[in-house]
Amino acid sequence: MKLSYYPGCSLESTAKEYDLSSRSVCAALDLELLELEDWSCCGSTSAHNLNHALASALPARNIALAQKNGVDVTVPCAACFARLRKADYVMRNDEAARKEIEETVGFKYQDNIKIMSLVEAVVGKIGLQAIASKVVKPLEGLKVVCYYGCLMVRPPEVQGFDRVENPTMLDDLTETLGAQALKWSYKTECCGASLSLTNTNVVEEIVSRIINAAREAGAEAIVTSCPMCQSNLEMRQEKGENQMPCFYFTELMGLALGLDEAKGWFRKHLVDPGRVVNL
Amino acid sequence: MKGKMKILAGTETLQTDPNFSAEVREKSGQPIELCYQCQKCATGCPVSHHMDYHPNQILRMISFGLKDRVLTSSAIWLCSACETCGVRCPNGIRISEVMDALRVMATENNLSRAKHTESFHRIFLQEVRARGRVHEATLMAKYKLKSGQLFTDLDLGLQMFKKGKLPLIPRGIKNKKEVRDIFTRSEISREGGK
Numbered sequence: 001m002k003l004s005y006y007p008g009c010s011l012e013s014t015a016k017e018y019d020l021s022s023r024s025v026c027a028a029l030d031l032e033l034l035e036l037e038d039w040s041c042c043g044s045t046s047a048h049n050l051n052h053a054l055a056s057a058l059p060a061r062n063i064a065l066a067q068k069n070g071v072d073v074t075v076p077c078a079a080c081f082a083r084l085r086k087a088d089y090v091m092r093n094d095e096a097a098r099k100e101i102e103e104t105v106g107f108k109y110q111d112n113i114k115i116m117s118l119v120e121a122v123v124g125k126i127g128l129q130a131i132a133s134k135v136v137k138p139l140e141g142l143k144v145v146c147y148y149g150c151l152m153v154r155p156p157e158v159q160g161f162d163r164v165e166n167p168t169m170l171d172d173l174t175e176t177l178g179a180q181a182l183k184w185s186y187k188t189e190c191c192g193a194s195l196s197l198t199n200t201n202v203v204e205e206i207v208s209r210i211i212n213a214a215r216e217a218g219a220e221a222i223v224t225s226c227p228m229c230q231s232n233l234e235m236r237q238e239k240g241e242n243q244m245p246c247f248y249f250t251e252l253m254g255l256a257l258g259l260d261e262a263k264g265w266f267r268k269h270l271v272d273p274g275r276v277v278n279l
Numbered sequence: 280m281k282g283k284m285k286i287l288a289g290t291e292t293l294q295t296d297p298n299f300s301a302e303v304r305e306k307s308g309q310p311i312e313l314c315y316q317c318q319k320c321a322t323g324c325p326v327s328h329h330m331d332y333h334p335n336q337i338l339r340m341i342s343f344g345l346k347d348r349v350l351t352s353s354a355i356w357l358c359s360a361c362e363t364c365g366v367r368c369p370n371g372i373r374i375s376e377v378m379d380a381l382r383v384m385a386t387e388n389n390l391s392r393a394k395h396t397e398s399f400h401r402i403f404l405q406e407v408r409a410r411g412r413v414h415e416a417t418l419m420a421k422y423k424l425k426s427g428q429l430f431t432d433l434d435l436g437l438q439m440f441k442k443g444k445l446p447l448i449p450r451g452i453k454n455k456k457e458v459r460d461i462f463t464r465s466e467i468s469r470e471g472g473k
């Protein structure tokens with residue numbers, strides 16, 4: 001099976017381990033990823049804050065590339081996923097806006113491909129059973145909470161991902177890998193990542209609320225699919241001995257599938273994962 | 280101040296702009312007149328206690344036409360666009376769309392008080408315009424220089440560099456011109472609204 005792949009800027013830098021683990025895991029599960037040729041930045045929060053025309057046009061250029069490939073596109077980064085889905089939603093539902101975007105970008109919107117997050121691609125296209133059959137090192141005894149954040153789930157009519165207040169897709173996947181996904185009420189709470197550089201004190205407070213909730217639930221680690229959340233949660237939590245690591249779901253998949261290269265990904269974390277996972 | 284409702288009038292006379300609420304309604308596409316101040320938005324908002332005005336207060340001030348107060352508020356820049364409020368509002372008001380519209384208006388009217396945040400977004404977009412992608416190391420360095428916070432987060436930057444997460448040579452895309460043209464054309468179409 002083939003899907004187009006849009007990594008996005010974070011996966012080239014701060015979320016390098018997400019890119020590496022996504023590619024390895026998909027290869028191990030026979031899901032071929034075709035990286036969009038010469039993809040560009042989705043504009044992220046900045047375009048959306050300063051210039052609405054740009055906020056649709058930048059993701060639309062990448063949708064145009066995916067249209068050329070002719071197969072559905074998967075987007076691991078939750079922030080890029082949200083921007084691409086939004087532009088796609090606008091083009092599908094608002095004709096005037098679509099024409100304007102088409103002119104700005106210089107393409108014709110065909111509505112022939114679906115944009116899906118990598119979690120959905122893995123769970124939907126490969127399937128939990130198929131994944132379970134390839135697990136060679138079940139993550140027994142590992143207690144985690146799954147953290148979806150904002151961008152995967154909201155707004156629901158645009159993202160079309162799972163249930164908005166209590167999504168379970170990551171939980172199901174994590175349990176398939178043999179770990180225990182604990183119940184908690186912060187699954188879709190905002191971590192404030194977009195304010196991380198500009199309002200650091202505000203963000204430290206939000207992050208400590210989330211980490212405390214994870215601890216109270218009995219978790220040793222947090223599992224996420226969002227690079228903004230991952231780096232923010234590791235970077236802005238209180239320093240000290242007792243820090244809580246935050247993993248990409250693909251990293252845990254790599255461990256459970258017994259992929260040798262997994263060790264290298266975990267070394268890239270700011271919080272030492274060694275206490276929690278056996279490498 | 281925190282947590283308390285503010286009395287907006289008192290002995291002070293406040294400037295209002297009778298067109299403001301219609302303008303925000305149009306630019307955001309949101310039915311702001313439906314708000315009945317249930318405060319559900321403020322209750323679930325992760326940052327409301329840091330805001331000078333809670334999200335529901337911003338909505339009320341818009342209906343009053345308090346344009347300057349709204350556009351100079353810190354609240355519109357603290358909103359992280361998490362959409363929690365929008366999903367929960369019983370009247371279907373997407374406040375993050377309202378906040379978006381307000382930020383664009385504040386920038387256009389040169390009223391924004393959150394110069395740091397605005398300058399971060401500008402630097403980000405300059406990077407995209409120049410290279411087609413964002414290079415996180417360059418972005419952080421430029422922002423820190425510009426905002427005069429050169430030494431905060433230095434340890435984090437170093438750690439990330441050591442972990443191979445901040446390559447020092449920015450890579451650009453091949454077709455940079457295509458992205459530059461998108462910028463030029465969207466700056467023109469910006470005059471036409473959303």
Ligand code: SF4
Pocket residue numbers: 313314315316317318319320321334335338367368369370371372374
């Ligand atoms: S939740 Fe909706 S109706 Fe209630 S105060 Fe907020 S905007 Fe107004």
Ligand code: SF4
Pocket residue numbers: 190320323324325326327334357358359360361362363364365374375378
């Ligand atoms: S979208 Fe903005 S105002 Fe609404 S809950 Fe999130 S941060 Fe608060």
